[in-house]
C-alpha cells in the first residue's frame with residue numbers, strides 16, 4: 233500500500249486535498265482525520281503538520297508527501313522532487329521598516345525574526361551576513377512592531393501582511409517556493425508512485441490547458457494549425473461542406489483569448505472552448 237503524507241492544516245491543506253480529489257482520490261478529502269485508508273486505490277493518507285512532512289518522507293517512513301519547497305529546505309533533510317504542483321506560490325524574503333535598511337548587508341548585527349530558521353541560517357551564511365536569528369512560530373510580521381526583532385525573513389505571497397505590519401521588502405527573494413510532491417532522495421522507482429504522479433500530472437495539465445474546437449476554410453487549415461499546434465498535432469476533420477474543416481487542439485489556458493482572436497481574424501468560426509477535467513498525455 234502506498235503511504236502518502238498530506239498537510240493537515242495551513243495554506244497547503246485545502247489545495248492539496250482538492251488536487252487529490254480531482255485526481256480520483258476522494259478519500260483524501262476527509263479533513264481532520266489522522267489517517268485515511270483508500271482501499272480502492274491501495275493508498276493510505278497520513279495527515280501531518282506541513283513542516284514535518286519532509287522529515288517523514290526523507291526517513292522512509294512514508295513513501296511520498298505534499299509539502300512546500302521552503303519547508304523542505306528549512307527542514308534540512310534530503311528529498312527528491314517528483315512534481316511541482318503549482319499551488320501555494322510564494323517567495324521567502326527579508327523585510328524591515330522603511331528607512332532602516334537599504335541593502336541586505338545592512339542586516340548585519342541585527343535581529344531577524346523568522347519561522348524558517350534553518351532556511352534563513354543557510355541564506356545568511358551564503359550571503360556572508362552575521363545576524364541573530366529570532367525563531368518564532370508564526371505571525372512573524374508582528375515581531376518588529378513588538379520589539380523582539382529589527383527585521384523579518386518570511387513568506388510573502390500578495391504582500392498584504394507585510395504592508396499591514398508597515399514593513400518593506402529588502403533585496404531579492406531568498407527563495408521562490410511552491411507546493412511539491414516529494415519522495416526520499418534515492419528511492420527506487422516504483423510503479424505505484426509512477427501512477428500517483430501521472431494522476432496528479434493529469435490534473436496539472438487539465439488545469440493549464442483548454443480544448444479549442446473551430447471551423448476554418450480548408451485552404452487555411454495549415455495556417456490555423458500553426459496558431460493551435462496542440463501537444464502532438466491537432467485533430468483535423470472534414471465537414472459536410474468540403475470547403476470547410478474542423479480543428480481540435482489543446483491550448484494553454486492563459487493564451488486562449490489571444491488564440492481565439494487570431495483564429496477569428498483569420499476566418500475561423502464556431503470557436504468553442506471547453507474545460508478539460510482529466511487527462512493523461
Ligand SMILES: Nc1ncnc2c1ncn2[C@@H]1O[C@H](COP(=O)(O)OP(=O)(O)OP(=O)(O)O)[C@@H](O)[C@H]1O
Pocket residue numbers: 241242243244282283299300301302303320321322347369370387388389390409410411
Ligand atoms: N499566503 C500564502 N500564500 C501562498 N502560499 C503560502 C502562504 N503562506 C504560506 N504559504 C506556503 O504554504 C506552505 C505552508 O505554510 P503554512 O503557513 O500553511 O504552514 P505553517 O506556517 O507551517 O503552518 P501554520 O501557519 O498553520 O502554523 C509553505 O510552503 C508556504 O510557502
Ligand SMILES: O=P(O)(O)OC[C@H]1O[C@H](OP(=O)(O)OP(=O)(O)O)[C@H](O)[C@@H]1O
Pocket residue numbers: 242243369370371372373386387388389390391392393394
Ligand atoms: O503576502 P501575503 O499574501 O499576506 O501572505 C503571507 C502571509 O501568509 C502566511 O501566513 P499564515 O497565514 O500562514 O500565518 P503564520 O504567519 O502564522 O504562518 C505567511 O507566513 C505570511 O504571514
Ligand SMILES: [Mg+2]
Pocket residue numbers: 242370
Ligand atoms: Mg504559516
